[in-house]
Amino acid sequence: MKFFIDTADLAAIAEIKALGMCDGVTTNPSLMAQAGRRDTDALLREICDLVQGPVSGEVVATDAEGMIQEGVRLAKLSEHIVVKIPTTYAGLRAIAALSGRGIPVNATLVFSASQALLVAKAGAAYCSPFVGRLDDVSHDGIALVEQIVTIYDNYDLETEVIVASVRHPNHVVESALLGAHIATIPPKVIKQLVQHPLTDKGLASFLADWDRLQGK
Numbered sequence: 004m005k006f007f008i009d010t011a012d013l014a015a016i017a018e019i020k021a022l023g024m025c026d027g028v029t030t031n032p033s034l035m036a037q038a039g040r041r042d043t044d045a046l047l048r049e050i051c052d053l054v055q056g057p058v059s060g061e062v063v064a065t066d067a068e069g070m071i072q073e074g075v076r077l078a079k080l081s082e083h084i085v086v087k088i089p090t091t092y093a094g095l096r097a098i099a100a101l102s103g104r105g106i107p108v109n110a111t112l113v114f115s116a117s118q119a120l121l122v123a124k125a126g127a128a129y130c131s132p133f134v135g136r137l138d139d140v141s142h143d144g145i146a147l148v149e150q151i152v153t154i155y156d157n158y159d160l161e162t163e164v165i166v167a168s169v170r171h172p173n174h175v176v177e178s179a180l181l182g183a184h185i186a187t188i189p190p191k192v193i194k195q196l197v198q199h200p201l202t203d204k205g206l207a208s209f210l211a212d213w214d215r216l217q218g219k
């Protein structure tokens with residue numbers, strides 16, 4: 004399973020990359036706002052240079068022509084850019100047009116299996132179901148991932164599933180069990196994935212025994 008980092012924070016990306024856990028990065032306008040950099044093109048280039056893998060940058064236009072123009076411009080920033088397009092009716096046309104020009108697209112804000120089927124048919128390289136936001140409204144985000152993985156398998160669709168809106172380690176584990184290709188994970192959840200109280204307890208007791216042996 005590939006891990007993308009769901010942030011536009013360069014320092015956080017560098018930290019996770021040093022663990023060997025960064026296969027790519029996803030950003031969105033909210034994450035850009037959190038990073039506090041208004042020179043978003045420059046920031047995306049810096050992330051691409053650091054990551055040397057797929058980096059999603061999202062369009063803010065909402066009409067098809069605007070999304071296509073913005074996507075073409077973003078794609079020129081780096082060979083690593085993946086253009087993030089919202090899954091709307093206009094978005095489908097932008098996905099088809101950009102994908103047809105060889106520009107990889109990440110279809111974002113996917114909340115249903117029907118949306119996932121359509122973005123794959125339109126040629127999206129990636130489909131991003133938002134599991135946490137579905138859970139927030141009492142739907143089952145992971146059940147949607149299961150549906151999408153099944154549909155893509157049934158028809159050998161090449162679109163890769165990026166499990167997005169990941170809120171806790173179980174989202175990652177359950178996605179891996181279902182065979183989702185990628186999880187895009189906030190840095191905080193990457194850190195949570197390694198934590199286990201028995202590891203901490205075991206380490207503390209090993210160190211205490213070692214100190215006793217040394218007569219401390």
Ligand code: G3P
Pocket residue numbers: 009029030031133135136167168169187
């Ligand atoms: O990249 C988009 C996505 O992961 C958003 O997550 O936590 O804002 O629902 P969240």
